[in-house]
Amino acid sequence: MFTINENYLKLQGNYLFSTIAGKVNEYKANNQDADIIRLGIGDVTQPIVPAIIEALHKAVDEMGTEEGFHGYGPEQGYAFLRETIAREDYRARGCEIKADEIFISDGAKCDVGNIQEIFGIDNRVAICDPVYPVYVDTNVMAGRTGAYNSITNGFDHLIYMPCTPMNGFVPELPSVIPDIIYLCFPNNPTGMTITKERLQQWVDYANKNGAVILYDAAYEAYISEKGIPHSIYECEGARTCAIEMHSFSKNAGFTGLRLGYTVIPKELQSNGTSLHSLWNRRHGTKYNGAPYIVQRAGEAVYSEVGKKQLSEQIAYYMKNAKTIREGLTSYGYTVYGGDNAPYIWWKVPNGKKSWQFFDELLEKVQIVGTPGVGFGVNGEGFFRLTAFGTYENTIEALERIKRM
Amino acid sequence: MFTINENYLKLQGNYLFSTIAGKVNEYKANNQDADIIRLGIGDVTQPIVPAIIEALHKAVDEMGTEEGFHGYGPEQGYAFLRETIAREDYRARGCEIKADEIFISDGAKCDVGNIQEIFGIDNRVAICDPVYPVYVDTNVMAGRTGAYNSITNGFDHLIYMPCTPMNGFVPELPSVIPDIIYLCFPNNPTGMTITKERLQQWVDYANKNGAVILYDAAYEAYISEKGIPHSIYECEGARTCAIEMHSFSKNAGFTGLRLGYTVIPKELQSNGTSLHSLWNRRHGTKYNGAPYIVQRAGEAVYSEVGKKQLSEQIAYYMKNAKTIREGLTSYGYTVYGGDNAPYIWWKVPNGKKSWQFFDELLEKVQIVGTPGVGFGVNGEGFFRLTAFGTYENTIEALERIKRM
Numbered sequence: 001m002f003t004i005n006e007n008y009l010k011l012q013g014n015y016l017f018s019t020i021a022g023k024v025n026e027y028k029a030n031n032q033d034a035d036i037i038r039l040g041i042g043d044v045t046q047p048i049v050p051a052i053i054e055a056l057h058k059a060v061d062e063m064g065t066e067e068g069f070h071g072y073g074p075e076q077g078y079a080f081l082r083e084t085i086a087r088e089d090y091r092a093r094g095c096e097i098k099a100d101e102i103f104i105s106d107g108a109k110c111d112v113g114n115i116q117e118i119f120g121i122d123n124r125v126a127i128c129d130p131v132y133p134v135y136v137d138t139n140v141m142a143g144r145t146g147a148y149n150s151i152t153n154g155f156d157h158l159i160y161m162p163c164t165p166m167n168g169f170v171p172e173l174p175s176v177i178p179d180i181i182y183l184c185f186p187n188n189p190t191g192m193t194i195t196k197e198r199l200q201q202w203v204d205y206a207n208k209n210g211a212v213i214l215y216d217a218a219y220e221a222y223i224s225e226k227g228i229p230h231s232i233y234e235c236e237g238a239r240t241c242a243i244e245m246h247s248f249s250k251n252a253g254f255t256g257l258r259l260g261y262t263v264i265p266k267e268l269q270s271n272g273t274s275l276h277s278l279w280n281r282r283h284g285t286k287y288n289g290a291p292y293i294v295q296r297a298g299e300a301v302y303s304e305v306g307k308k309q310l311s312e313q314i315a316y317y318m319k320n321a322k323t324i325r326e327g328l329t330s331y332g333y334t335v336y337g338g339d340n341a342p343y344i345w346w347k348v349p350n351g352k353k354s355w356q357f358f359d360e361l362l363e364k365v366q367i368v369g370t371p372g373v374g375f376g377v378n379g380e381g382f383f384r385l386t387a388f389g390t391y392e393n394t395i396e397a398l399e400r401i402k403r404m
Numbered sequence: 405m406f407t408i409n410e411n412y413l414k415l416q417g418n419y420l421f422s423t424i425a426g427k428v429n430e431y432k433a434n435n436q437d438a439d440i441i442r443l444g445i446g447d448v449t450q451p452i453v454p455a456i457i458e459a460l461h462k463a464v465d466e467m468g469t470e471e472g473f474h475g476y477g478p479e480q481g482y483a484f485l486r487e488t489i490a491r492e493d494y495r496a497r498g499c500e501i502k503a504d505e506i507f508i509s510d511g512a513k514c515d516v517g518n519i520q521e522i523f524g525i526d527n528r529v530a531i532c533d534p535v536y537p538v539y540v541d542t543n544v545m546a547g548r549t550g551a552y553n554s555i556t557n558g559f560d561h562l563i564y565m566p567c568t569p570m571n572g573f574v575p576e577l578p579s580v581i582p583d584i585i586y587l588c589f590p591n592n593p594t595g596m597t598i599t600k601e602r603l604q605q606w607v608d609y610a611n612k613n614g615a616v617i618l619y620d621a622a623y624e625a626y627i628s629e630k631g632i633p634h635s636i637y638e639c640e641g642a643r644t645c646a647i648e649m650h651s652f653s654k655n656a657g658f659t660g661l662r663l664g665y666t667v668i669p670k671e672l673q674s675n676g677t678s679l680h681s682l683w684n685r686r687h688g689t690k691y692n693g694a695p696y697i698v699q700r701a702g703e704a705v706y707s708e709v710g711k712k713q714l715s716e717q718i719a720y721y722m723k724n725a726k727t728i729r730e731g732l733t734s735y736g737y738t739v740y741g742g743d744n745a746p747y748i749w750w751k752v753p754n755g756k757k758s759w760q761f762f763d764e765l766l767e768k769v770q771i772v773g774t775p776g777v778g779f780g781v782n783g784e785g786f787f788r789l790t791a792f793g794t795y796e797n798t799i800e801a802l803e804r805i806k807r808m
Binding site: 001002003004005006009011012013018041043044045046047048050053056060062063064066068069070072073080106107109110113114117118119120122123133134137138143156179180196209210211212253254256257258270271273275278281282284286288289290291292293294306326345384 | 405408409410412413414417419422445447448449450451452453455459460461464465467469470473474476477482487510511513514517521522523524525526527537538541542545561583584602613615618635657659660661675679682685686688689690691692693694695696697698716771780793
């Protein structure tokens, strides 16, 4: 009789956002006229900007002609996009990353989920707590953790690095040395950032201890302050210890178009085997490239007019972030984040639990957020709001919260 | 120090089609004026049909408006597409498959590569030989095989099921009972098919022995004869033993658009755990859905005008298949397949080896095919040609072969 991957059974309940969607759907079924404002899942709401729409139409037209048709592309992505990224996201920032070190994919979630496959099962994994659930869940599914421990409320064998108001939501260098370290800055869910100096400490720590850093830079486009790194490759020595993952979802609204990329410098090796070659093998064997038309859309993100239109879109969301942050603060709440990230990390008032507050907000004022505890034990007592709603909804949400 | 997934090191060389691409590029570099005809990789050449181009443009326009913008979709795919598939690919053929048993993805290669993750590492895997390399390679990468054995020219612990002219390229039921069985009909690479009666024997065998069949139906659109099943669910009892994977690449030219789907009936269980729920968890955790615009394109595949345009496209390729099959036969060669599949399995003349013939065809007549041995030991001495070229190139290729 065939057997299943028993590691899946260690997972606790559903994927966080599926659980939220279930609760919201149930509420809607019982309250059909409810005007729900969704500030939960990190999904954007503004349409794709004209420069990208134009690039898509052009690419679609190509696909309908014999000369312009594109079938299987390179699994690693088209050179036109890899070269554009190398130039715009790296060389322009003084980072030495070559086009052939960039792997295009259908989104950062897939890359973040799949990257662990190229590592051994015996590696010890360190994650921030709270954290984007995909880092933990995919390592659980691969068998890189023990069982869920209901005393610690975490998985055995994982190294949890608390991110709390006490440490400014930037974890301390762990005393138990991990092999694989997941970092995400600007952070999801806390909306907080790391300075270049602090990130350099992490790079030095990883190099010294033979660890690899998996750096999720999905929110870098929201950085407005100086001194905050957009890429881990701004730090010296990162080429020998870091993999970086990027999304087109947050900077360009590609949540429904699906595009991302992962950078693996060729120097990054374990006992002479380059991680670049392993990921290249994985991409070639299990993946067939992102759609040509979407890669052309990705290229338009970096055009002059594309950049201008997108900077306005980001400004729009950051105006929402400011509105939420300042609004909640003025009502006497404690909030973090929202300066260089589209997330606001809200300290739940009156010592309430995150899920209790979720239910309360949904039932009393029909606002959907994300319970902090869904991201880990240290998220208990917090609540994540996103700036990705419309401005009108954001204002309305704050009015409702004020009344509550 | 972090460690890598050592299973990757068991893999032999590059992914087959990357090796071929490398050889062709080298030849081109040394022979810049060479007019190469590519009948190797199974990539289509005809442009996307007008009905689908129209659906793409419409969906792109939607994405540029506030009302029509689509962000994150359901990871399992939009209901409009799942319901269309359930109706057109299943209910219309008398198969009882529900929309929520269909998982949309960005291509059959990804699904075929990823599906093994939900099974235990201890399962014994049976594959046809020759076979599409992704089945083998992804199980090697997961650690479900032993080392590569240079005496047997295969991986230890895998159950190889020879497909040869002797058994009509349909394997016998294995005497060593496997847990997981990969089947693909119409077959890649041999282009041969299985009758409903023979497939029913496999379903009965799997149900009796507690095995699961992973059925790759990527080429079903090419079936022209009656009595050949388009889906394994045409067989009685398949709902308790079979997962089926489909591509939009071959029937609708989506190799560069990326769309596929996997069917997991809810009855399919192992000790009370449904594979449907495991795959659902995997899809939710590691994947974020296929692009909205591509799913709309997929829907257009099933529109009346879409179907008509695509049946003409398939007829075009099948005319190529007939041309190759009849041409090679008339020159005295032995060939298989090409009746209900876009592949012709060519017995290499004069006892030559597959790669030797590959080099010879490339150097003498500038034709690229796929060496049969690249699909397994029993492919040695065979050569795969595809019908996916243009008609002009197909005719020209035959002329060149005739001169040779």
